[in-house]
Amino acid sequence: xxxxxxxxxxxxxxxxxxxxxxxxxxxxxxxxxxxxxxxxxxxxxxxxxxxxxxxxxxxxxxxxxxxxxxxxxxxxxxxxxxxxxxxxxxxxxxxxxxxxxxxxxxxxxxxxxxxxxxxxxxxxxxxxxxxxxxxxxxxxxxxxxxxxxxxxxxxxxxxxxxxxxxxxxxxxxxxxxxxxxxxxxxxxxxxxxxxxxxxxxxxxxx
Amino acid sequence: xxxxxxxxxxxxxxxxxxxxxxxxxxxxxxxxxxxxxxxxxxxxxxxxxxxxxxxxxxxxxxxxxxxxxxxxxxxxxxxxxxxxxxxxxxxxxxxxxxxxxxxxxxxxxxxxxxxxxxxxxxxxxxxxxxxxxxxxxxxxxxxxxxxxxxxxxxxxxxxxxxxxxxxxxxxxxxxxxxxxxxxxxxxxxxxxxxxxxxxxxxxxxx
DNA sequence: AAAATTTAATTAAACGTTTGTTTAAGTCAA
DNA sequence: TTGACTTAAACAAACGTTTAATTAAATTTT
Numbered sequence: 377x378x379x380x381x382x383x384x385x386x387x388x389x390x391x392x393x394x395x396x397x398x399x400x401x402x403x404x405x406x407x408x409x410x411x412x413x414x415x416x417x418x419x420x421x422x423x424x425x426x427x428x429x430x431x432x433x434x435x436x437x438x439x440x441x442x443x444x445x446x447x448x449x450x451x452x453x454x455x456x457x458x459x460x461x462x463x464x465x466x467x468x469x470x471x472x473x474x475x476x477x478x479x480x481x482x483x484x485x486x487x488x489x490x491x492x493x494x495x496x497x498x499x500x501x502x503x504x505x506x507x508x509x510x511x512x513x514x515x516x517x518x519x520x521x522x523x524x525x526x527x528x529x530x531x532x533x534x535x536x537x538x539x540x541x542x543x544x545x546x547x548x549x550x551x552x553x554x555x556x557x558x559x560x561x562x563x564x565x566x567x568x569x570x571x572x573x574x575x576x577x578x579x580x581x582x
Numbered sequence: 583x584x585x586x587x588x589x590x591x592x593x594x595x596x597x598x599x600x601x602x603x604x605x606x607x608x609x610x611x612x613x614x615x616x617x618x619x620x621x622x623x624x625x626x627x628x629x630x631x632x633x634x635x636x637x638x639x640x641x642x643x644x645x646x647x648x649x650x651x652x653x654x655x656x657x658x659x660x661x662x663x664x665x666x667x668x669x670x671x672x673x674x675x676x677x678x679x680x681x682x683x684x685x686x687x688x689x690x691x692x693x694x695x696x697x698x699x700x701x702x703x704x705x706x707x708x709x710x711x712x713x714x715x716x717x718x719x720x721x722x723x724x725x726x727x728x729x730x731x732x733x734x735x736x737x738x739x740x741x742x743x744x745x746x747x748x749x750x751x752x753x754x755x756x757x758x759x760x761x762x763x764x765x766x767x768x769x770x771x772x773x774x775x776x777x778x779x780x781x782x783x784x785x786x787x788x
Numbered sequence: 789a790a791a792a793t794t795t796a797a798t799t800a801a802a803c804g805t806t807t808g809t810t811t812a813a814g815t816c817a818a
Numbered sequence: 819t820t821g822a823c824t825t826a827a828a829c830a831a832a833c834g835t836t837t838a839a840t841t842a843a844a845t846t847t848t
Contacts (some may be wrong), residue, residue, distance in 0.1 A: 395692040399598065399605035403808060413825055418809060441606035477690055483747035484687055486601040492749040525755045526740070532754075533743030534736045543698040548709065548738075549731045562695035570732035577783040609834060619799055624835060700812095 385410045386431050394474040398428060398488075413493065425488065426440050429547055432491060435475045436498045443505045449515065454513035456580065461506060462571050466535060466564060473539050473558045480540055503528060510579075520580040534571055586628050591616045592637050600680040603687055604694075609761055625727060631694065638697060641681045642704045645674065649711040659720030661787050663783065665714060672741060672770060679745050679764050686746055709734060716785075726784040733784065 388410035392401040403424050404471050407414040421427040446452070446460045463515040479495050482488065506528050513519035538557060545557050557563050594616035598607040609630050613620045627633040652658070652666045675682050685701050688694065712734050719725035744751040744763060751763050763769050 384703070386822080396605055397605055397687075397691055397693075399603055402806075404806090414808090415810080415826090416824070424808065468655045480747065481603075481687065481690055483750050484683055485603055486754055487603075487606055489749075496749055496753045499750075504782065511614065522774045522779070523772065526773065527780075529743045529754055530736060530740045530776070530780055533739035533741075534732070535739075536743060537735045537739030541686065543695075543702055544689050546704075547705070548735055566729065567732065570729045570736070573728070574733075574736055574780065574784050578780050608832075610832085619797095620834090621800090621836080622798070623798075630834065 381410075381412065381416075382430075383434070385412065385420065385427070386434055387419060389427055389431055390435075390478060392503065393428075393431075393478045393481070398478075406412060415509050428488070429491065431475075432479065432495060435472065436495070438472060439498050440467075440501060444500050447505045447509060454509055454516065455576070457509050457574055458513075458575055458579070460529065460567060461509070462575065465502075465531070466568050466571070468560055469535055469539055470564060472562065477540055479486050482534065506531075517581070520576060520581050527575075530578075531571060534574070535567070587616075587622075588636075589619065591618065591633070592624065592640055594673060595633055595637055596641075596681050596684060599634075599637075599684045599687070606685075607739060619622065620683060623675065634688075634694070635697065637681075638685065638701060642701070643679070644678065645704050648674075649708050653711045653715060658697060660715055660722065660724050661782070663715050664719075664781055664785065665778055667715070667782065668774060670739070671708075672774050672777070675741055675745055676764055683746055687740070712737075723787070726787050728784060733781075736784075737781065740780070741773070744773060746755070 381562060385406065389401070389406050391420075392405055395401075395551060396405075403417050404414055406427075407417055417424070417427060421430055424555060434575055442464055443461060446464065449457065449460075452460065483492060507524050510519065510524040512523070514521060514524075538548070542557065546552075547554060551557070551562070593699065595607070595612050598615060601607075602611075609623050610620055612633075612692050613623055623630070623633060627636055648670055649667060652663055652670065655663065655666075658666065684782055689698060689701060716725065716728070716730040716733060720727060720730075732740065744754070750759075752761060755763075755769070757763070761769075
């Protein structure tokens with residue numbers, strides 16, 4: 377019917393946008409990949425740009441969750457909360473790395489700037505949670521005095537550096553041609569271990 | 583004459599590619615921005631794609647320098663060398679942030695994959711220098727045992743996270759609409775201070 | 789040094805494709 | 819028979835590139 381087909385089109389669009397960018401993907405490409413007539417895309421979404429917005433709308437809900445319960449978990453101290461956030465973030469971003477790449481392509485460009493606010497708003501809650509944990513930890517003297525904003529930048533930046541560009545990732549971690557960082561569990565473990573090690577050293581006194 | 587005009591076209595292209603991407607920038611846009619006839623671009627460069635390659639060729643020389651003399655500086659210990667690299671990298675990338683954005687857009691896409699190797703090769707020397715400093719430091723027991731590749735990822739990733747997307751950068755560091763991270767010296771100082779703090783904590787024993 | 793000739797630079801116009809979008813006719817179930 | 823879905827075809831606009839004619843500069847010949 378209708379709702380399945382709409383999601384099917386969105387999935388095909390994410391795949392193609394991630395590989396070729398928004399301008400580099402034609403409506404005909406998307407239609408062919410989704411196995412529907414070209415006109416269906418405008419029939420369902422109104423325009424190519426509105427299809428993009430529908431994609432953001434659908435996927436962004438996926439990122440507006442989970443972190444808050446970590447914040448309120450009484451059984452964890454601040455360091456354990458940071459660790460939980462790192463696990464959670466790496467897992468979420470890696471499982472959605474194609475969509476993640478699409479929106480980061482978008483944030484680099486000046487076109488369609490109207491979407492930037494709503495995209496960035498997706499991360500607002502996560503940033504607030506992260507920041508409040510850091511500030512609590514500093515108040516309790518568990519953490520040393522750090523720049524909370526840039527500490528978040530380092531965490532997210534490390535993940536993005538390996539997630540956004542496959543050739544750059546493969547070059548940096550010295551991997552061969554057939555290596556796929558986004559499905560390799562050993563790689564994920566190595567990434568998580570490294571980020572935790574960096575954050576522990578950065579945050580903990582002594 | 584000829585060589586000036588070619589550089590003038592390349593400059594206009596970088597500006598537009600950074601804002602709109604490769605596919606989002608038309609040859610007519612570039613010609614208009616550079617103040618030349620459309621046909622001149624194909625006359626000088628052969629095609630839009632070859633213009634892109636010429637841009638990479640011209641700019642990449644800018645990144646293939648400097649780090650090696652830091653490596654061989656006998657007056658600096660390994661930690662001081664890391665600090666020098668951080669200073670050097672932040673300065674170079676910020677001064678060329680538009681070109682830097684263009685090539686990172688490119689690395690995210692599957693189109694023109696033939697260029698990826700030569701782009702990535704630009705960083706090869708820098709990575710090698712960085713890695714050998716880290717390994718030397720670990721051998722001398724000045725540095726603790728870390729993952730050298732991912733340590734580089736964190737350093738570069740932190741810089742890229744604030745450099746590649748202005749709206750994301752402004753959101754993460756809580757800045758207003760008229761704030762420009764790429765020219766703000768206070769911001770640069772804050773970034774450098776943070777990265778050094780992270781790297782010191784990460785690398786130094788106790 | 790001037791004139792003649794060759795080469796290089798520049799232009800407006802046109803080329804054939806591809807683009808996103810719309811139309812108008814058709815199918816099918818309710 | 820209504821209304822939502824689906825289609826092939828057509829739309830104008832924009833794309834990268836090429837052409838053929840013209841101007842400017844450089845080189846050679848007188």
